Amino acid sequence: MIAALRGTVATHRSDHHGLCLGCPPTWTDGRLTREPWPCPTIDQAQGFLKDPDRIYEALPGERV
Numbered sequence: 001m002i003a004a005l006r007g008t009v010a011t012h013r014s015d016h017h018g019l020c021l022g023c024p025p026t027w028t029d030g031r032l033t034r035e036p037w038p039c040p041t042i043d044q045a046q047g048f049l050k051d052p053d054r055i056y057e058a059l060p061g062e063r064v
């Protein structure tokens, strides 16, 4: 699980515009745009890495 999170963090990197490379582009005001980095995915992943027990609250049923 932690490895999967690390893989996510490796994918969601900032490009030279400060936008996330891992998030799918979205149409906003007729332009294709990306999430500013750090994106919500990174925020969430970093929260889980700092406090791994939170993942059990977020994903009921995944408890081992």
Ligand SMILES: [Zn+2]
Binding pocket: 012, 013, 020, 021, 022, 023, 035, 039, 040, 041, 042
């Ligand atoms: Zn992202």
